[in-house]
Amino acid sequence: MLLSVRDLIVEFYTYRGIVHALNGVSFDLDKGEVLGLAGETGSGKSVTAFSIQRLLPANAKIVSGKIVFDGVDLLELSEEKMREIRGQRIATIFQDPHTYLNPVFKIERQFLDVLKYNDPEIKALENKKEAERIAFEKAVEMLKKVKMPAPERVLKMYPHELSGGMKQRVLLAMAYSLTPDLIIADEATTALDVTIQAQVLEIMKELQKEKNLSVLLITHDLGVIAENCQKAAIMYAGRVVEIGDVKKVLISPKHPYTQGLLKALPRTDKEVELVGIPGTVPDLVNPPTGCAFNLRCPYAKEICRTKVPPYTLEEGSTVACYLYGGK
């Protein structure tokens, strides 16, 4: 087990009150596994990513829970140790590539800095010139790996001279150059056009296979999950409501929310009649008692309104729903 998140509870303190962003998130990620984390706005999928990296904003607090990465609870590490892990072992790729590239420096400067401060081999070199040269070579090599045309030229460019897809590939190259164990891709391809998204996902797939990396792929697009992940986790209102093999979750969904989500999804591969889920996502300042989905669920029973459903194993998927397990 590379990453194991247990009962993670995160709250945000705002003027409106306490936002219960995560209400007990649990999931596991094996070495070499690609786990898709899906959910709608406010389901807490990005908060989960930020919690793992311990990069939550100042008004957020991890109330309880564990994030065990390679046998170590990340929540108990010192900030210094955490910074090392963040640089070398867990890399994150975000939705908005231009926010993460400094517009006033050339790509070369930024790429080489990442390598010089994080790559243990280059960091160890005494000779500054030598380190610079090796870092440059490595950067070129990584850019080639993400299929960047003319990498030497790209390194001499400023971020604004690159398209969104190219910027995202630069960030991919930076992230993978440190040979991390875990990649968190937080809506990494959402802002890109479909044809560019296909390019980037293809590159990510190749790199993952080559190094047998673990990937946590966070997206709202179930199609991306279906095509890139082995396991899928569906989140709703700060909780994982269903997790299992991607085929099981997307072909024979168990949780009423997963079922509803799939029925609401227009698709290109077949003719469908859409059925929307009535109502809207709950306000996490005043979340409903019991199962957070009970107000929109067609099968809601009395118990759903009072008690949070526990996880049960149903045909290979883990589901948090009273429809199952209580026989």
Add this chain to the structure above:
Amino acid sequence: MVTEVVKIENLTKHFPIVGGILQKTIGYVYAVNDVTMSVREGETHGLVGESGSGKTTVGRIIVKLTNPTSGRIIFDGEDITRVKGEALRNYRRKVQMVFQDPYASMNPRMTVKSALLEVMKIHSMHKGSEYEYATKLMERVGMSEEHLYRYPHELSGGQRQRVVIARALSVEPKFIVLDEPTASLDVSVQAQVLDLLKELQKQYSYSYLLITHNLAIIKYISHRTTVMYRGVWVETAPTQELFKNPQHPYTIALMSAVPVPDPTLRREKIILKGEPPNPIEKVVACPFQDRCPYVMDVCREKMPPDTDLGSEHLVRCWLRA
């Protein structure tokens, strides 16, 4: 006999880029380069393309938020390309638009009620019974009278888009441009809004121009579809025919690139090389030449001709010419 509500012919739009101390035009953004299409009565026509394809600009030209550089817009048999004043007001009672972001397209400091009543007042409609009509409109889009007293920030995303639709309907238009109407909504709410649009069309036979990048939505809701690339239409066909039998290499690649939520489906993806087009370069030959896997010499020299493949399927590609 099918009647065409809107018809656009060889539409182009080039935005000047001004620069330097003297504010001289130093170049153009070639947003729309050649689009011809039509929307029939009671039909949804999908306009699909990626960013920079010029699809939104086409929509803005049709509702006359901006004037085309050249080309014509025919509405109900009348050329409205250059209408102004009273004629423009009349035109805008028949044509409306719904924008992508419902929060941004509502005045944050106006209640739903004042937004709806304002429109009726301007067009002097339903004098004396404005309020009743506003209530009726709200019911029509699946909301209640109580919501009339809300401000935009007190509504959810889906509710806001319903209000925006209600406001567009308030002038009783014939034709509505839907610019990515569900792009900012979650999937579960998107389905509700799409079904509302479908239902309204069935009841009142509105014609829609649906602008989107999402092929799944096109497949679900539109009757005919035009694919755009770099401001040029490259293929147009009835939606079912287009999905069954795409002809343009770009259409084929686009369809293959869309992720499908079925993990058992193993398809060979066509991964297009290259970057999205740069709109500052003028389009003289095939707009897709830089990324096309089948590019030939002729593609770099001349614009491909319109090729009619029968059953209303038209394509612009030298491979099919």
Add this chain to the structure above:
Amino acid sequence: MKSRQTRMFLMDLKFALTLLRKNKLVVSGFVMVLFFIFLALFGDFIVDPNIAKSVDYPNALKPPSWEHPFGTDDNGRDIVAMVVLAAKYDLAIALSVILASIGVGILVGSVSGYFGGIIDEVIMRITDIFLAFPGLVLAMAIATVLGRSFTNLMLALIIVWWSGYARIMRGQFISEREKPYVAAAKILSVPSWRIIFRHILPNAIYPMLVVLTMDMGGVILTAAGLSFIGLGPSPFEPEWGSLASRGAVYLFQAPWIIFFPGIMILFACLGFNLVGDGLRDVLDPRLRR
């Protein structure tokens, strides 16, 4: 149904008040501002307004005592009375300068920003001429030409002040006019003047409230500065700046003359700045959604 709106308003008010309560500094700013407003409104009833015009040499330059807590000035006038009477004039200057300037600013900025093109070009070049002069120097020049009086001081400040607001309003209008709600209004055939005043203006002016409140302090300070160097009203009209300027003459014999008006200017500026800060928090829509 109507009561809902009232309820909403009350909720907003409550929200604003809780936000303000959270910040002690803002509350103290509010207290200061309210205190000065009180003085401005009721100063004439608290002390005899005729004191300003009186001369009482036997009592001149008396240090603070029970009888005259702040001491007396070179004309023997009680400084407490003078400082209280001045509040009305100083606040009136600040308020009228700000209101007139923002009025002109809205008019010029909205037309310039909304219509753009050649109209914008012409109006903004004229505005630039005003902005190009250093504010204080321009105000000095105008005040000198017009002569010493309250109205002339105000006029000088308005002429200096409006151009900045016109710039900001223009910027606001340019950013607002590109938003989809304006496009939506255009498509619904809402007339231009109505788009400007009913749709864009309320959205453009709200962020300005913060600047306006903070500038109240700025105007008080500038007005005081001008009268300090002798461009304000006559010594018989009470005004903090001119009082302080009298005090400068007797800085070593009677430091209280300059001290107390100075303190008033300080607290008035501080108060308005703190309130502006608090308003910024309340008006920030990011805290609301």
